[in-house]
Amino acid sequence: MSWQERVGDVGDGGRRMMEFLEKYIFPKINVESREDAGIVNEDFIITTDSYTIKPIIFPGGSIGKLAICGSANDVAVMGAKPTYFLLSLIADENLEMNKFLHVVEDISKYLREIDGRMLGGDLKTLKGDGEEIYVNTTCIGTRNRWLELNLEVVRNYRNYPHSWIRNCGAGEDEVVIITGNIAEHATAILLAREELGFQLDVSSDCKHLWFPIRKAMEEGGITAMKDATRGGIASALNEIAEQSGVGMVIEENKIPIREEVRSFCEVLGLDPYAMANEGVSVMTVVREMAEDVLEALHKAGEKNARIVGYTTAEHREVILRTELGSERILHMPYGSTVPRIC
Amino acid sequence: MSWQERVGDVGDGGRRMMEFLEKYIFPKINVESREDAGIVNEDFIITTDSYTIKPIIFPGGSIGKLAICGSANDVAVMGAKPTYFLLSLIADENLEMNKFLHVVEDISKYLREIDGRMLGGDLKTLKGDGEEIYVNTTCIGTRNRWLELNLEVVRNYRNYPHSWIRNCGAGEDEVVIITGNIAEHATAILLAREELGFQLDVSSDCKHLWFPIRKAMEEGGITAMKDATRGGIASALNEIAEQSGVGMVIEENKIPIREEVRSFCEVLGLDPYAMANEGVSVMTVVREMAEDVLEALHKAGEKNARIVGYTTAEHREVILRTELGSERILHMPYGSTVPRIC
Numbered sequence: 001m002s003w004q005e006r007v008g009d010v011g012d013g014g015r016r017m018m019e020f021l022e023k024y025i026f027p028k029i030n031v032e033s034r035e036d037a038g039i040v041n042e043d044f045i046i047t048t049d050s051y052t053i054k055p056i057i058f059p060g061g062s063i064g065k066l067a068i069c070g071s072a073n074d075v076a077v078m079g080a081k082p083t084y085f086l087l088s089l090i091a092d093e094n095l096e097m098n099k100f101l102h103v104v105e106d107i108s109k110y111l112r113e114i115d116g117r118m119l120g121g122d123l124k125t126l127k128g129d130g131e132e133i134y135v136n137t138t139c140i141g142t143r144n145r146w147l148e149l150n151l152e153v154v155r156n157y158r159n160y161p162h163s164w165i166r167n168c169g170a171g172e173d174e175v176v177i178i179t180g181n182i183a184e185h186a187t188a189i190l191l192a193r194e195e196l197g198f199q200l201d202v203s204s205d206c207k208h209l210w211f212p213i214r215k216a217m218e219e220g221g222i223t224a225m226k227d228a229t230r231g232g233i234a235s236a237l238n239e240i241a242e243q244s245g246v247g248m249v250i251e252e253n254k255i256p257i258r259e260e261v262r263s264f265c266e267v268l269g270l271d272p273y274a275m276a277n278e279g280v281s282v283m284t285v286v287r288e289m290a291e292d293v294l295e296a297l298h299k300a301g302e303k304n305a306r307i308v309g310y311t312t313a314e315h316r317e318v319i320l321r322t323e324l325g326s327e328r329i330l331h332m333p334y335g336s337t338v339p340r341i342c
Numbered sequence: 343m344s345w346q347e348r349v350g351d352v353g354d355g356g357r358r359m360m361e362f363l364e365k366y367i368f369p370k371i372n373v374e375s376r377e378d379a380g381i382v383n384e385d386f387i388i389t390t391d392s393y394t395i396k397p398i399i400f401p402g403g404s405i406g407k408l409a410i411c412g413s414a415n416d417v418a419v420m421g422a423k424p425t426y427f428l429l430s431l432i433a434d435e436n437l438e439m440n441k442f443l444h445v446v447e448d449i450s451k452y453l454r455e456i457d458g459r460m461l462g463g464d465l466k467t468l469k470g471d472g473e474e475i476y477v478n479t480t481c482i483g484t485r486n487r488w489l490e491l492n493l494e495v496v497r498n499y500r501n502y503p504h505s506w507i508r509n510c511g512a513g514e515d516e517v518v519i520i521t522g523n524i525a526e527h528a529t530a531i532l533l534a535r536e537e538l539g540f541q542l543d544v545s546s547d548c549k550h551l552w553f554p555i556r557k558a559m560e561e562g563g564i565t566a567m568k569d570a571t572r573g574g575i576a577s578a579l580n581e582i583a584e585q586s587g588v589g590m591v592i593e594e595n596k597i598p599i600r601e602e603v604r605s606f607c608e609v610l611g612l613d614p615y616a617m618a619n620e621g622v623s624v625m626t627v628v629r630e631m632a633e634d635v636l637e638a639l640h641k642a643g644e645k646n647a648r649i650v651g652y653t654t655a656e657h658r659e660v661i662l663r664t665e666l667g668s669e670r671i672l673h674m675p676y677g678s679t680v681p682r683i684c
Contacts, residue, residue: 086389125352
């Protein structure tokens with residue numbers, strides 16, 4: 001990546017964004033965590049995210065729902081209970097009040113659902129002529145007994161030096177699970193935004209994952225977890241593999257995806273594995289506990305959760321294997337494959 | 343305030359914003375703290391703010407400096423050490439890289455100055471044709487020995503039930519201090535943005551206040567503190583008075599303000615007391631300690647810090663008294679008196 005005159009379209013969660021951060025931000029600012037959330041101490045982790053999605057209201061959710069669920073999921077995938085929230089709204093003065101209130105209602109609704117506490121907030125208005133609203137949420141995740149249970153079980157099987165579930169925590173010969181149907185958030189947003197002429201009943205998968213994750217941790221054995229947002233499962237799986245120093249073999253036919261979503265992607269030349277989800281997590285689990293964790297996910301409502309493959313020490317790549325036995329590498333996405341949606 | 347069709351220009355920190363929040367946000371979302379920062383527990387407080395200032399680089403600072411200092415000050419005025427930070431950038435793709443890097447350099451510089459730790463971050467890019475960057479910072483403030491010293495001294499003189507310095511903590515017959523020259527941030531931004539034809543050498547007062555506050559707390563006796571940002575000292579003084587259930591009498595001629603800034607405001611019909619500062623705090627101090635606290639502020643570099651008045655139980659207003667003895671009420675600003683600048 002050479003010197004660039006303008007910032008450019010780098011905020012897409014792929015390898016290009018990481019290169020940008022490594023070139024322009026990390027040499028200046030010592031950002032301690034490259035994970036979903038930063039670790040304050042043994043009791044607290046914290047995450048912040050700005051949401052800029054358009055349209056701000058879409059099938060299956062809104063930027064308000066997304067902001068609460070997205071930040072909750074960032075701490076939940078490290079095993080923390082999403083407990084405290086902070087909210088910062090940047091709203092266009094021109095934004096219609098009914099849309100603004102829809103967003104506020106969703107923030108309220110999902111905050112209550114998750115039993116979160118809103119500690120404080122901030123409101124700024126912009127002299128724009130558009131209908132934008134940007135939502136920033138910070139979430140503090142707290143230590144809890146389900147996380148302790150999970151770590152206890154993991155430590156029955158192997159050494160695990162971390163006090164939270166880390167993306168560097170996967171070991172070899174563990175099972176890879178995807179918790180729900182992929183690519184639906186990105187598909188729903190594209191359908192809502194573009195005049196594509198498709199008749200497709202797909203809603204965003206946007207939801208909070210704390211309850212199913214809690215159930216899964218109650219069984220125990222989860223060693224790494226990542227919500228597959230920007231960059232899709234391709235990014236999430238590669239991040240766990242890279243950070244943990246393991247490879248993965250993923251059976252392509254086991255990846256949960258609705259047939260019509262796969263067809264939609266094929267027709268438009270989109271890679272469903274790189275497409276954003278907002279309510280899907282990938283995880284690695286010690287082999288002995290994998291079926292129990294899967295069953296717990298099913299019982300907690302994640303009916304499409306599937307075991308999709310395993311980790312290996314034999315290589316460092318994420319390999320997709322087809323039913324016929326052919327293999328290809330699933331790379332970390334470079335830039336955005338679709339217009340930015342989250 | 344009647345039903346409105348659009349959000350409107352409400353994000354200005356005045357009474358109009360509070361009315362908007364009370365009508366549209368607080369009934370839906372139980373925001374626990376209306377102070378600068380929310381209280382997590384005895385050890386941590388946390389604040390979040392989105393910065394949208396234009397221009398993003400201005401005499402005396404940048405949106406990057408402002409974001410670090412502003413969020414640091416929000417926890418410092420509650421007596422907490424600004425320790426952990428999170429950063430979320432929303433940048434226009436069209437933003438020039440050298441401006442982007444200027445902002446990043448400033449974030450880096452002031453984070454180091456304050457010895458803050460950046461726990462994590464987020465970057466989003468916008469498909470805009472402008473040169474915007476919005477910066478959101480979250481800051482976690484931590485308990486520290488200077489705060490303990492301060493509270494210990496306060497408790498030598500009166501009952502103080504809080505474990506942080508609260509905006510509701512002022513008592514009657516205490517001294518009011520303003521820590522620096524007022525209205526310079528707003529003036530600098532107006533000069534940088536508008537073609538006003540003024541030749542005026544005024545820079546923003548944007549700075550972090552943790553070091554002078556720490557020195558002041560070492561003397562002890564501070565009962566309430568508030569940084570006078572949006573809404574200026576008018577908003578800060580009124581907030582402390584309202585929340586604490588006391589009145590104030592402020593000697594107008596003691597308010598620290600540069601003569602040329604006062605003239606500039608007079609010519610343009612602006613109220614300097616309602617104009618934003620980004621490195622000025624107001625505080626109430628037990629009478630016995632006021633001179634010591636003032637001297638500590640002076641020694642820590644806040645040479646323009648002044649004792650400006652006192653609190654009283656005789657009324658609930660903030661009263662401005664002129665040298666000739668005439669009095670008027672300093673009201674909480676209703677909306678923005680100047681174009682939005684922070």
